[in-house]
Amino acid sequence: MALNLTAQRVTLISLGVDDIERSSAFYAALGWQAAETLPEVRFYRLRGLMLGLIGMDALATDQGRPGIRLGTGAMTLAQNYLSPDEVDGAFAAAVAAGAVVLKEPANAYWGGYSGYFADPDGHVWEVAYNPFWPLDSEGYLAEADG
Amino acid sequence: MALNLTAQRVTLISLGVDDIERSSAFYAALGWQAAETLPEVRFYRLRGLMLGLIGMDALATDQGRPGIRLGTGAMTLAQNYLSPDEVDGAFAAAVAAGAVVLKEPANAYWGGYSGYFADPDGHVWEVAYNPFWPLDSEGYLAEADG
Numbered sequence: 001m002a003l004n005l006t007a008q009r010v011t012l013i014s015l016g017v018d019d020i021e022r023s024s025a026f027y028a029a030l031g032w033q034a035a036e037t038l039p040e041v042r043f044y045r046l047r048g049l050m051l052g053l054i055g056m057d058a059l060a061t062d063q064g065r066p067g068i069r070l071g072t073g074a075m076t077l078a079q080n081y082l083s084p085d086e087v088d089g090a091f092a093a094a095v096a097a098g099a100v101v102l103k104e105p106a107n108a109y110w111g112g113y114s115g116y117f118a119d120p121d122g123h124v125w126e127v128a129y130n131p132f133w134p135l136d137s138e139g140y141l142a143e144a145d146g
Numbered sequence: 147m148a149l150n151l152t153a154q155r156v157t158l159i160s161l162g163v164d165d166i167e168r169s170s171a172f173y174a175a176l177g178w179q180a181a182e183t184l185p186e187v188r189f190y191r192l193r194g195l196m197l198g199l200i201g202m203d204a205l206a207t208d209q210g211r212p213g214i215r216l217g218t219g220a221m222t223l224a225q226n227y228l229s230p231d232e233v234d235g236a237f238a239a240a241v242a243a244g245a246v247v248l249k250e251p252a253n254a255y256w257g258g259y260s261g262y263f264a265d266p267d268g269h270v271w272e273v274a275y276n277p278f279w280p281l282d283s284e285g286y287l288a289e290a291d292g
Binding site (some may be wrong): 031033050091 | 150177
C-alpha cells in the first residue's frame with residue numbers, strides 16, 4: 001500500500017495549550033475521553049483522526065521554532081448538527097463546561113444557524129446547523145452524491 | 147436521528163486567509179480540488195469533513211469579533227504517512243507548492259519521523275510517519291482494536 005502524497009486528508013489536529021490539566025478538564029467536562037494520556041499530551045480519537053492537546057511551548061519546539069509565542073483564532077473547528085435546537089444544546093453544554101462565549105447561536109447569512117465559543121486557550125469552535133450539508137448517522141458529512 | 151451533543155467530532159476545519167486567490171493557488175498546486183467555490187470561500191472535501199479557506203476578516207466577523215487580528219500557529223494539522231520516504235515526498239511536494247519550511251523532516255523524540263511547513267498564511271502542517279498509529283487504505287487512522 002502507498003498513499004497519495006498530496007491527498008486532501010487530515011489525521012491529526014493539535015491544539016497548543018498553556019495548562020494541560022486546565023484544558024483536559026474542559027474537554028472532560030464536555031464528556032470527551034482521552035485515548036492516550038501522556039504527561040503533557042492528550043489524544044482524543046475522532047473518526048479516522050485524532051485531536052491532540054499539547055503544551056504550547058512543546059508545540060512551538062516541535063514546529064522547529066522554540067520560544068515563539070503561537071497565535072490562536074485563525075483556524076477554527078466546527079461541529080455540524082441536525083437542527084438549531086441541537087446547536088443550542090451543544091452550545092449550552094460547552095458554556096456549562098467553561099467555554100468563553102464569542103457569539104451566541106443565531107441565524108447565519110449563509111442560510112444556517114451557528115454560534116462560536118472559545119476553549120480555555122482561545123481555540124475557536126463553531127457549532128452549526130447547515131441545511132446544505134447532510135450528515136450521516138455518526139454526525140460526519142455524508143458522502144457527496146455526485 | 148439525533149446526535150450526541152458532546153461527541154468527539156469535527157466536521158469543518160476553517161483556515162483564515164489574507165488572500166483567497168493566493169491561498170487557493172497554494173492548495174491547488176498541491177493538487178487539491180475545491181468542492182465548493184464562492185468569491186471569498188473555498189471548501190475542500192476530506193473524508194467526513196470539510197477543510198475551508200475563508201477571508202481572515204470574514205472569519206473574525208463570523209466569530210463575533212470583527213476587527214480582531216486572528217493569530218495562527220497554535221493549532222496544527224497533520225497528515226500521517228506509511229514511511230519516512232513518503233514523509234519526505236509529501237514534504238517536497240509542499241515545498242514545491244510554495245510552503246515555508248519550518249522544520250525539515252527528521253527523526254522525532256516520540257519514535258516517528260516528522261517535518262513541519264507553513265502555508266501562505268502561517269497555518270502549520272505536519273507530515274509524519276508514526277509507527278504506532280496504523281492507517282487504513284485511504285490514509286485515515288485505522289479503527290482501534292480495543
